[in-house]
Amino acid sequence: VFRIGDFARIARVSGRQLRHYDRLGLLEPSHTDRQSGYRYYRADQLPRLNRLLALKALGFSLAQIGRMLSEEVATDELRGMLSMRKAQVEQSLAEEHATLRQIESRIQQIEEQGSLRDYDVTLKSEPARSFLAARQTFADMDEVVRALRLVVARGKSELRSNVRQKLVVVAHSDFEDEALELELGFILAKPVNTRIDLADGVTMMIRELEAVDTLASVVRAGPSDQTHLAYGALGIWMEANDFQIAGPCREVFLELPFADPASDHVVMEIQFPVTKAA
Amino acid sequence: VFRIGDFARIARVSGRQLRHYDRLGLLEPSHTDRQSGYRYYRADQLPRLNRLLALKALGFSLAQIGRMLSEEVATDELRGMLSMRKAQVEQSLAEEHATLRQIESRIQQIEEQGSLRDYDVTLKSEPARSFLAARQTFADMDEVVRALRLVVARGKSELRSNVRQKLVVVAHSDFEDEALELELGFILAKPVNTRIDLADGVTMMIRELEAVDTLASVVRAGPSDQTHLAYGALGIWMEANDFQIAGPCREVFLELPFADPASDHVVMEIQFPVTKAA
DNA sequence: TTGCTCCTCACGTCACGTGAGGTGGC
DNA sequence: TTGCTCCTCACGTCACGTGAGGTGGC
Numbered sequence: 001v002f003r004i005g006d007f008a009r010i011a012r013v014s015g016r017q018l019r020h021y022d023r024l025g026l027l028e029p030s031h032t033d034r035q036s037g038y039r040y041y042r043a044d045q046l047p048r049l050n051r052l053l054a055l056k057a058l059g060f061s062l063a064q065i066g067r068m069l070s071e072e073v074a075t076d077e078l079r080g081m082l083s084m085r086k087a088q089v090e091q092s093l094a095e096e097h098a099t100l101r102q103i104e105s106r107i108q109q110i111e112e113q114g115s116l117r118d119y120d121v122t123l124k125s126e127p128a129r130s131f132l133a134a135r136q137t138f139a140d141m142d143e144v145v146r147a148l149r150l151v152v153a154r155g156k157s158e159l160r161s162n163v164r165q166k167l168v169v170v171a172h173s174d175f176e177d178e179a180l181e182l183e184l185g186f187i188l189a190k191p192v193n194t195r196i197d198l199a200d201g202v203t204m205m206i207r208e209l210e211a212v213d214t215l216a217s218v219v220r221a222g223p224s225d226q227t228h229l230a231y232g233a234l235g236i237w238m239e240a241n242d243f244q245i246a247g248p249c250r251e252v253f254l255e256l257p258f259a260d261p262a263s264d265h266v267v268m269e270i271q272f273p274v275t276k277a278a
Numbered sequence: 279v280f281r282i283g284d285f286a287r288i289a290r291v292s293g294r295q296l297r298h299y300d301r302l303g304l305l306e307p308s309h310t311d312r313q314s315g316y317r318y319y320r321a322d323q324l325p326r327l328n329r330l331l332a333l334k335a336l337g338f339s340l341a342q343i344g345r346m347l348s349e350e351v352a353t354d355e356l357r358g359m360l361s362m363r364k365a366q367v368e369q370s371l372a373e374e375h376a377t378l379r380q381i382e383s384r385i386q387q388i389e390e391q392g393s394l395r396d397y398d399v400t401l402k403s404e405p406a407r408s409f410l411a412a413r414q415t416f417a418d419m420d421e422v423v424r425a426l427r428l429v430v431a432r433g434k435s436e437l438r439s440n441v442r443q444k445l446v447v448v449a450h451s452d453f454e455d456e457a458l459e460l461e462l463g464f465i466l467a468k469p470v471n472t473r474i475d476l477a478d479g480v481t482m483m484i485r486e487l488e489a490v491d492t493l494a495s496v497v498r499a500g501p502s503d504q505t506h507l508a509y510g511a512l513g514i515w516m517e518a519n520d521f522q523i524a525g526p527c528r529e530v531f532l533e534l535p536f537a538d539p540a541s542d543h544v545v546m547e548i549q550f551p552v553t554k555a556a
Numbered sequence: 557t558t559g560c561t562c563c564t565c566a567c568g569t570c571a572c573g574t575g576a577g578g579t580g581g582c
Numbered sequence: 583t584t585g586c587t588c589c590t591c592a593c594g595t596c597a598c599g600t601g602a603g604g605t606g607g608c
Contacts, residue, residue: 005587010532010547012402015588020572036580037589043532043545044499047398054398058381062571068394079388086381093374096367103336103364110357116346120325120332124290162608221322254288254321267321269288283561293562298598314606315563340597 001030007041011049026052026066059085098241105240119218119233126271131209132159132194133185134202135172144180151184151204152258154196163189167253168209187252212273216243219254221267227251230270238274247273279308285319289327304330304344337363376519383518397496397511404549409487410437410472411463412480413450422458429462429482430536432474441467445531446487465530490551494521499545502535508548516552525551 008015021027022039027049029039048069055065064081067073109118134151138144148169155164165187173181185204196204216238220230238244252269286293299305300317305327307317326347333343342359345351387396412429416422426447433442443465451459463482474482494516498508516522530547 003587014573016572016574019589024571033580038580039588043497046497046532046545046547047499050398050400050497051394053400056571057400058377058384075388075392078394079385082381082385082388086378086385089374089378089381093371093378096371096374099336100364100367100371103360103367106336107357107360107364110353110360114353116329116356120328122328122331122335219321219324219328221325254324267324269324281561292599294598294600297563311606316606317562334597 001040001042004029004039004041007045010043011046011053013049013053021049021052021062024062024066026062026069059089101241105237119220119230121234121237122217123274124215124217126212126215128211129209130188130191130206131168131185132188132192132196132204132206133168133170133183134196134198134204135181135183136202138180138182140180144182147198148184149258150198151186152256154198154204155186156256158194158196159186159188159192163192165189167256169251169253170209171249171251210247212247212271214246214274215271216274217269217271219267219269222265224257224264224266227266227268227270234270234272238272242277243274244277245272246275249273279318279320282307282317282319285323288321289324289331291327291331299327299330299340302340302344304340304347337367379519383515397498397508399494399496399512399515401552402493402495404490404493406489407487408466408469408484409446409463410466410470410474410482410484411446411448411461412474412476412482413459413461414480416458416460418458422460425476426462427536428476429464430534432476432482433464434534436472436474437464437466437470441470443467445534447529447531448487449527449529488525490525490549492524492552493549494552495547495549497532497545497547500543502542502544505529505544505546505548512548512550516550520555521552522555523550524553527551 002010004015004018008018018027018039018041022029027045030042030045031040032038033040052065052069055068056062060068060081068078068081106116110116136147138147148167152167155167168185168187170183171180172183173179187209188206191206194206198204216234218230218234220227250271252271254267254269257264257266280288282293282296286296296305296317296319300307305323308320308323309318310316311318330343330347333346334340338346338359346356346359384394388394414425416425426445430445433445446463446465448461449458450461451457465487466484469484472484476482494512496508496512498505528549530549532545532547535542535544
């Protein structure tokens with residue numbers, strides 16, 4: 001028989017660990033002295049301890065190990081627990097792989113630009129929304145800005161502020177196209193029957209803005225004419241992390257623009273639906 | 279400005295998280311109401327929050343992120359932190375890979391044998407030891423057992439029990455060799471000047487038993503004639519986990535054998551120095 | 557005024573590490 | 583008898599989740 005210290009040294013664990021396993025009932029000493037409380041272990045308890053340590057090294061929790069060590073576990077249950085754990089490890093392996101690539105691209109960013117002063121891309125998902133909007137084709141950015149001002153003005157006057165949530169621009173044309181086909185409108189807290197006639201017979205009507213599972217998002221605050229920098233950062237990020245564009249891009253204005261006529265400061269979130277490239 | 283709930287929804291974090299980041303000073307609300315304690319955030323705080331979340335996704339602790347977000351970090355420090363984190367992820371990636379393979383081999387074990395009732399291999403290291411032993415060549419196992427009995431008897435009579443620690447057999451011949459070349463002796467708590475003459479002019483002398491960095495170990499308790507089962511388990515484990523034998527095998531007796539003449543029960547640890555195969 | 561949102565404690569998580577303060581064993 | 587080993591609390595770790603109990607805001 002060994003006292004706890006010797007037993008611990010043989011198995012290369014701490015005494016504290018052995019006391020912990022004792023308290024959890026995972027490995028009780030073969031005998032505990034009533035008076036002194038000293039724990040005594042026998043050498044033939046090492047196989048059980050080693051099984052415990054082996055399962056721990058596989059990443060099982062002590063509670064799970066408790067079940068796996070007990071007499072009454074069926075083979076099927078054991079196999080099930082191992083398979084589940086296998087799936088978890090495979091999952092986390094894939095995630096760590098992606099993390100590694102992101103770290104590498106950050107390091108590269110620093111090498112090239114001397115800092116992290118760039119945009120930070122996050123992945124999120126969006127539920128479906130009620131969307132009151134009009135789809136139009138524009139020849140240039142000036143036209144877009146004029147239309148946007150009109151939408152904002154009409155939205156303010158015709159939608160109650162608890163219904164009107166966020167100004168959104170959905171891009172239905174690629175960036176290579178000559179003409180811009182955009183949808184301008186408001187996300188609403190709840191569907192309403194309102195329609196809003198803009199000039200030229202263009203009408204904002206309600207529709208469902210689709211839910212998106214995975215979208216890459218960047219938030220930027222600053223002058224509106226530097227939006228392209230954020231798009232650039234998104235493009236680099238997607239390439240570095242093997243994502244592909246999977247739907248029309250959205251610009252969500254987190255603050256209503258044009259509030260201060262003297263500045264063109266905007267706070268917007270640029271969202272690209274994406275999928276993992278094969 | 280947003281109240282905490284709206285700000286949290288936009289960034290897809292919990293309010294609790296925002297309060298936590300506030301308390302840690304990582305992201306303070308742009309304004310906190312003195313009377314009600316309500317926190318108010320501005321949209322242009324989102325870039326900072328998103329950087330925080332991006333760094334968190336890379337696996338940095340909040341304390342590290344605190345430094346990385348602060349104004350006074352030099353580019354070099356940032357690069358250093360990223361490189362360190364990269365090394366950590368690479369390390370854990372390799373470990374998870376090994377874990378995955380071990381889980382797979384356990385599942386296979388269950389498929390083939392219907393249970394885990396086998397030996398559990400653990401990796402450990404051994405420091406150098408004082409070793410009082412004699413090296414001999416044997417023709418068969420009966421000879422070995424006779425010599426071992428002699429070593430045990432002499433050890434008991436000539437070594438004080440606080441000096442004598444464990445009976446060890448070191449195998450200097452391969453298993454394919456006809457003759458067995460073994461070293462039988464005791465690990466000692468401290469070097470002593472003792473020599474012990476066994477029969478036939480064979481003498482136990484003190485030497486240093488080398489330290490081993492990585493050894494694969496199995497403990498078994500049971501009749502001595504079933505030791506080969508443990509060796510089999512070790513062989514399978516080494517193959518499944520890409521380890522190679524890197525030195526002479528040791529059998530460490532955790533209890534002195536031959537204590538009860540009516541049984542041949544032994545508790546021993548079988549240790550193979552190993553290295554990772556290329 | 558009624559919900560809704562927000563507030564501040566404070567416990568729980570997981571597997572121990574790390575003292576503090578005290579006692580048994582050779 | 584003196585160290586050495588062991589004992590039992592009990593706090594700390596890390597990033598929050600999850601109530602409890604109470605109050606401000608539209």
